[in-house]
Amino acid sequence: MSEQTSLEEEKSQKTNLPPEDESSSRGFNSLAIKPLRTENKPWFEPKPFFLKEVESLSREKVSVCYQCRKCSNGCPVTFAMDFLPNQLMHAIKMGLRDEILGSSTPWVCASCQTCTTRCPNDIDIAHVMDTLRQLSVQEKTVNKERNAPIFHQVFLDSIWRRGRVYELGMLQTYALKSGDFKDKMAKGELMNDLKLGWAMLTKGKLPLLPKSIRRVKEVRNIFKKTKSR
Amino acid sequence: MKVCFYPGCALHGTGREYGESIQEVSQILDIQLEDLDDWSCCGASSGHTTNEALAIGLPGRNLALAEKIGATEMVTPCPACFVRLKIAEKKLKGTGSQPDLGFTYSGGIKINYLLDYLCDPELLKKIRDKITKPLNGLRVACYYGCLSVRPPKMTDAKNPENPQNMDRLMEVLGAQSIPWSFKTDCCGGSLALTRIDIVRRLVNRLFLMAVEAGADCIVTACPLCQANLDTREAEAAQVFQQNYNLPVYYFTELLGLAMGLSGIDSWLGRHIVNPRGLLEEKGLLRL
Numbered sequence: 001m002s003e004q005t006s007l008e009e010e011k012s013q014k015t016n017l018p019p020e021d022e023s024s025s026r027g028f029n030s031l032a033i034k035p036l037r038t039e040n041k042p043w044f045e046p047k048p049f050f051l052k053e054v055e056s057l058s059r060e061k062v063s064v065c066y067q068c069r070k071c072s073n074g075c076p077v078t079f080a081m082d083f084l085p086n087q088l089m090h091a092i093k094m095g096l097r098d099e100i101l102g103s104s105t106p107w108v109c110a111s112c113q114t115c116t117t118r119c120p121n122d123i124d125i126a127h128v129m130d131t132l133r134q135l136s137v138q139e140k141t142v143n144k145e146r147n148a149p150i151f152h153q154v155f156l157d158s159i160w161r162r163g164r165v166y167e168l169g170m171l172q173t174y175a176l177k178s179g180d181f182k183d184k185m186a187k188g189e190l191m192n193d194l195k196l197g198w199a200m201l202t203k204g205k206l207p208l209l210p211k212s213i214r215r216v217k218e219v220r221n222i223f224k225k226t227k228s229r
Numbered sequence: 230m231k232v233c234f235y236p237g238c239a240l241h242g243t244g245r246e247y248g249e250s251i252q253e254v255s256q257i258l259d260i261q262l263e264d265l266d267d268w269s270c271c272g273a274s275s276g277h278t279t280n281e282a283l284a285i286g287l288p289g290r291n292l293a294l295a296e297k298i299g300a301t302e303m304v305t306p307c308p309a310c311f312v313r314l315k316i317a318e319k320k321l322k323g324t325g326s327q328p329d330l331g332f333t334y335s336g337g338i339k340i341n342y343l344l345d346y347l348c349d350p351e352l353l354k355k356i357r358d359k360i361t362k363p364l365n366g367l368r369v370a371c372y373y374g375c376l377s378v379r380p381p382k383m384t385d386a387k388n389p390e391n392p393q394n395m396d397r398l399m400e401v402l403g404a405q406s407i408p409w410s411f412k413t414d415c416c417g418g419s420l421a422l423t424r425i426d427i428v429r430r431l432v433n434r435l436f437l438m439a440v441e442a443g444a445d446c447i448v449t450a451c452p453l454c455q456a457n458l459d460t461r462e463a464e465a466a467q468v469f470q471q472n473y474n475l476p477v478y479y480f481t482e483l484l485g486l487a488m489g490l491s492g493i494d495s496w497l498g499r500h501i502v503n504p505r506g507l508l509e510e511k512g513l514l515r516l
């Protein structure tokens with residue numbers, strides 16, 4: 001009898017666990033409920049020297065972060081992040097390289113610079129986000145935000161081509177390359193966007209023809225010298 | 230007075246009415262804004278997101294161009310361009326061995342954000358003299374957004390958490406600028422295409438806070454903020470089941486309105502959310 005109840009208790013405890021995807025929506029909170037070892041392997045493998053790597057690339061002293069959370073409290077997009085900004089700082093120190101480069105946080109960061117402005121230890125957190133994005137672009141890591149890297153690529157392509165951004169062309173290329181078109185069609189949001197696009201066209205906000213600068217070569221040279229293409 | 234002007238890409242596209250109103254207003258104030266010849270894009274957020282050196286090189290080319298024509302000052306109406314130019318200026322000057330990017334820049338060009346430039350005491354006096362139709366009774370929420378003030382180390386903003394210039398300017402125009410706590414909160418401009426769901430939430434927040442504070446409209450000084458707020462307002466209201474309907478003006482449009490400039494009809498004609506209803510209701514715009 002008593003065995004049965006304890007079994008049942010265990011069962012109910014198990015079913016009380018939050019569902020998988022809900023628990024993974026917050027990087028560190030998910031630590032508590034994941035089994036620490038599966039198949040005799042730790043669930044994450046810290047990569048030594050990641051702190052060093054980030055600090056030398058960004059020239060920001062991540063190690064002085066004392067977890068006051070001021071960055072996360074002022075961040076406008078924490079609701080969409082898996083690691084909060086302060087958690088990210090700690091994860092860097094812990095060497096969670098793969099987890100960080102695969103996370104959504106650097107890509108949903110809107111670069112609003114609030115964290116950087118407020119950090120009592122003078123860490124330019126937004127710049128650390130930049131560094132992490134650059135790393136994941138260089139290494140072509142698969143991260144949760146598929147579209148953001150595509151958008152930046154399309155945007156920079158537009159500059160490479162003409163020296164300036166040609167909005168209409170960029171919007172079209174992005175919609176096709178990112179699969180945004182299909183997603184929106186599936187969600188039934190396409191009509192809304194088309195209406196908006198049409199309104200902007202007729203109001204003269206999206207010039208139809210691209211304009212190039214005269215010395216595009218100079219701009220392309222900058223791309224070449226900085227190894228951006 | 231001649232000034233070197235860096236318009237930025239948005240002014241020829243989504244921010245067209247901003248560009249047009251800037252030209253007319255500056256003429257009235259005897260400021261000749263001369264476009265920097267053959268200027269190129271500053272790289273915006275895609276630059277610093279993907280490559281650090283590129284993010285300095287792209288705006289750097291424009292600084293070098295300005296230096297070549299002997300400019301000592303530069304004005305830009307776009308906060309994103311402003312902060313990229315400022316950062317490039319700070320990083321390039323004084324670095325003895327410059328990376329070879331095909332240009333040289335020795336430093337010393339002062340980069341001004343248009344809003345702050347127009348809030349110079351001399352110019353404010355001039356603006357006051359030119360006002361023919363004060364905007365009495367208009368309650369505005371001044372929205373500064375992120376990059377004109379942050380990061381303060383780069384922008385040199387004196388009061389990054391509570392900037393005052395636009396508020397002061399609006400008071401000069403006779404409008405009532407209402408205090409609200411979201412004047413420098415982010416609208417999600419850099420996610421405008423990639424994460425519309427996030428943008429809607431941020432935009433919704435801003436409109437709700439402006440309504441709560443009792444504003445009739447939002448005033449911006451950024452082509453990205455204006456486009457983001459104006460185009461996503463209806464969607465956000467629908468998704469979050471709200472019924473706000475605030476017009477979003479450029480501060481230069483309101484300047485033009487108060488000075489009785491003729492371009493106002495064509496500027497307002499480019500908005501998505503009806504910008505005329507409110508002004509007509511307040512008797513500031515003829516029907």
Ligand code: SF4
Pocket residue numbers: 064065066067068069070071072085086089118119120121122123125
């Ligand atoms: S504000 Fe700075 S010190 Fe505080 S948690 Fe964030 S990074 Fe760490």
Ligand code: SF4
Pocket residue numbers: 071074075076077085108109110111112113114115116125126129
């Ligand atoms: S810069 Fe990014 S991480 Fe920092 S507060 Fe803004 S959105 Fe959040």
